[in-house]
């Protein structure tokens with residue numbers, strides 16, 4: 168039986184920390200589905216399509232990695248892919264409680280799907296998509312944190328948000 172894992176997340180956007188887990192997971196499992204959560208309740212910076220495009224670009228070197236989106240329950244998506252494993256990265260103790268909660272819930276929902284954790288490489292232990300966005304927003308150097316294609320996408324995204332904000336401010340000034 169092939170070992171198939173689902174590596175779920177928001178990936179808003181993908182970082183070197185995520186990529187480290189995906190790359191190592193692709194060596195352990197026959198196939199890894201990188202599953203981008205499509206959740207309208209969250210307010211992501213990048214659309215699902217943009218996040219998928221970036222992930223496909225950066226996972227191109229790994230032929231057994233497939234990038235898709237999912238909505239609803241993760242275990243339902245995993246079952247639809249015949250996956251017997253969920254793969255998650257652990258950075259620090261602070262991740263543990265949240266991960267334990269979702270792992271326990273997933274086990275209640277489907278006891279046949281096992282969750283596997285990989286410790287993130289220590290150089291990425293502090294790294295998160297939120298921190299990358301914060302630094303990128305203020306033009307900080309993120310070249311060690313995300314692949315060049317993601318760096319470029321962040322630069323463009325914040326430039327377009329800033330110009331939209333400027334245009335809105337100007338039209339507000341005209342009205343007042």
Ligand code: PNS
Nearest residue numbers: 175176177178204239240241242269272
């Ligand atoms: O990168 P994130 O935001 O920490 O990923 C969270 C994710 C996508 C793994 C989690 O929110 C999830 O699995 N959502 C799908 C809904 C679900 O299955 N919920 C039940 C388990 S809590």
